[in-house]
Amino acid sequence: MTHEIDSGGPTPVGRHLTDWRIRRGLGVADLATRAGVPGQLIEDLEAGEEWVDQGRVLSSLAAGLRLDPAELTGQPYMPHGPGHSTVHSLGWFARRHLARTLSADGAGGEADEARLAELAEGVRAADDDGELASAAQMVPGLLELIGPPRPEDADCRGTALRAAAHVAVSRLLRRLGYRDLAWNLLSHACPPPEAYPAVLGEEVWLLLDMGQAELAVARAVRGEADVPAEVLLPLAVAHAALGQAAESERILASAQEKAISAWQRSQVASAGAFAAAEGAAYDEVLARAEGAAGLPAGDRSALLVLTASARARLGQYEAAVADLATAESLAPLHTRLDPLARELVSVLPARAQEHADVLGGIAARLSMK
Structure with a gap:
């Protein structure tokens, strides 16, 4: 149930992806067709050269294998x-x-x-x-x-x-x-x-x-006037996961208009960052995260894991490690149970070798080493 993180191997999702693809008797091209993702992405995930930081990618892979996304992330963890x-x-x-x-x-x-x-x-x-x-x-x-x-x-x-x-x-x-x-x-x-x-x-x-973004939208939308404020943020993220960026932005704007406190505005900014991540707009992830300073520790840690992944995508590896370490210090179990955090802990050591001690400590506390 544990893995060394310095082997240069695939991330947790990459390992489970290989196992389930073989179990289903699928080739890379077969799975790529079923999941609607590039075959190169699947090859890179299985080789440890890529990681998953978008819900829509994880959902597409899981759907192609007829799985719940948890089967690919390994949740619930031992x-x-x-x-x-x-x-x-x-x-x-x-x-x-x-x-x-x-x-x-x-x-x-x-x-x-x-x-x-x-x-x-x-x-x-x-x-x-x-x-x-x-x-x-x-x-x-x-x-x-x-x-x-x-x-x-x-x-x-x-x-x-x-x-x-x-x-x-x-x-x-x-x-x-x-x-x-x-x-x-x-x-x-x-x-x-x-x-x-x-x-x-x-x-x-x-x-x-x-991984059911379409069902999430259908569940939330019961006539425009009937969508309550509490549902606007997950609805915006769901539309982003479906590639409907304009509708996501419209809903986020509506939520921003209804926000009356610093906490609510931070929630909107955080949802905007997660929506931007679904579109691989990593600079936008970081920009929107700056407006989410009022989040409680649990939500803040999840956002920091997201910004760590965005920084890693942008080649800002030292800052990525810092965000990941801060997330764990704020909410240790939140971070250790976050699948995106586990993906990062698998890929960052090869990219931020000067921070191997920090990453090794985090990996040990995630029972990944």
């Missing part, structure tokens, strides 16, 4: 260290909760709404702050309080709190790579109208991570 072991256990708790929800005796009593609100906010805040282990420790108690869906419950506050809890846990599961569990959990949210945008927004992000 636990490494106490923090990762703690968050890894969430899969078990989520499965148990879903089994109880579907069982005949799954009905629970009245939940302590104050405690439910406290835990849901605690999980969300810890996730935002990059403290995944702390967030994970609150999840078992939160799942116990959520109980089964009660769409007939007239107490909108209770159903809204349960929906917020579902979103908080689903987002955490999504980050860990448990996308099937995240989707099943969201399907039990039963949100009232005021909580629906948050649930829908998480569904769209989840579909994007699953």
